[in-house]
Amino acid sequence: MAAYFENSTDDLVPNALAGFARAHAELVVHDVENGFLAARHTDPTRRVGLLSGGGSGHEPLHAGFVGAGMLDAACPGRVFASPHNRQVYQASLAVARTEGVLHIVKNYTGDRINFGIAAERLAHQDIPCARVLVDDDLASDSEDIAAGRRGTGGTVLLEKILGGAADTGLGLRELATLGAALAGRCRTLAVASTAHTAPTTGRPAFELAAGELEYGVGIHGERADRTRPEGPVSALVAEMTDSLLAAVRPGPEEPVLALVNGLGAVTPLELYGIFGELGRALDARGVRLARHLVGDYVTALDMRGFSLTLLVADARSLAYYDAPVRTAALRW
Numbered sequence: 001m002a003a004y005f006e007n008s009t010d011d012l013v014p015n016a017l018a019g020f021a022r023a024h025a026e027l028v029v030h031d032v033e034n035g036f037l038a039a040r041h042t043d044p045t046r047r048v049g050l051l052s053g054g055g056s057g058h059e060p061l062h063a064g065f066v067g068a069g070m071l072d073a074a075c076p077g078r079v080f081a082s083p084h085n086r087q088v089y090q091a092s093l094a095v096a097r098t099e100g101v102l103h104i105v106k107n108y109t110g111d112r113i114n115f116g117i118a119a120e121r122l123a124h125q126d127i128p129c130a131r132v133l134v135d136d137d138l139a140s141d142s143e144d145i146a147a148g149r150r151g152t153g154g155t156v157l158l159e160k161i162l163g164g165a166a167d168t169g170l171g172l173r174e175l176a177t178l179g180a181a182l183a184g185r186c187r188t189l190a191v192a193s194t195a196h197t198a199p200t201t202g203r204p205a206f207e208l209a210a211g212e213l214e215y216g217v218g219i220h221g222e223r224a225d226r227t228r229p230e231g232p233v234s235a236l237v238a239e240m241t242d243s244l245l246a247a248v249r250p251g252p253e254e255p256v257l258a259l260v261n262g263l264g265a266v267t268p269l270e271l272y273g274i275f276g277e278l279g280r281a282l283d284a285r286g287v288r289l290a291r292h293l294v295g296d297y298v299t300a301l302d303m304r305g306f307s308l309t310l311l312v313a314d315a316r317s318l319a320y321y322d323a324p325v326r327t328a329a330l331r332w
Contacts, residue, residue, distance in 0.1 A: 064329030100128030106151025139216025192305025
């Protein structure tokens with residue numbers, strides 16, 4: 001029996017992209033030949049195009065954030081696989097503005113390599129290009145991991161804030177500097193009680209004993225260094241909150257942006273309960289919650305789990321975050 005509703009494993013991603021483009025034809029254009037989605041409408045005052053991408057299976061990341069106020073283009077790869085450098089190059093050519101293009105890249109080896117090759121090709125065409133590397137995953141913050149922290153839920157917050165900043169006319173270096181600062185004060189932690197189902201095998205990516213949680217799971221099913229008992233969600237969220245606050249260290253007057261993100265199979269009922277616990281945990285620790293998102297924003301196919309992201313904000317980043325946005329997955 002097939003694990004997913006599909007014609008075939010090979011057709012899953014291209015069929016989904018075609019359907020997405022048709023469903024949101026007022027927002028995006030699908031370049032089938034070159035494998036990217038571009039925004040129909042972005043602010044004409046932008047001096048820099050914003051581009052991101054990565055493996056499919058994390059929807060709505062990244063295609064769901066293409067549109068006014070966020071990304072100019074997104075390059076989807078196959079399930080949990082980097083886009084090809086040709087996709088990134090062609091999309092960059094399509095959306096580069098007078099000061100070039102900014103690549104927002106999650107810290108995975110394949111993404112770094114392919115975005116890097118595309119940037120080299122752009123340099124040969126005299127198109128300025130800079131990179132913001134998102135490396136917010138607290139669980140992979142270890143000297144034993146040569147690649148460094150993975151990029152996860154914080155990507156959504158950075159794409160929104162940088163989109164608002166780009167719409168004010170900031171230049172390429174200004175956006176890259178802002179993005180690096182945002183990435184440095186943003187961390188994410190994820191837990192799961194059940195792994196995702198691999199499309200190629202129809203089997204779970206890993207097994208957990210009943211009543212156990214994978215504490216620090218990755219969005220591709222990367223195992224954490226430990227498991228913990230499930231227990232009450234209040235204790236779990238308090239532990240996660242303490243770990244995140246210890247990493248981002250907000251000052252006495254610094255508020256935070258929060259993302260409570262479902263990884264694919266957790267219900268909205270649960271996510272709002274988790275958000276309530278996060279709010280109580282932050283209140284008890286004297287940290288002001290300035291803005292929040294609750295829902296499925298960076299999924300891992302059908303993984304039963306959730307992630308918490310905290311980003312230490314200031315007046316400038318909150319203003320960029322509050323700026324208007326109109327994409328398939330985020331709009332105000």
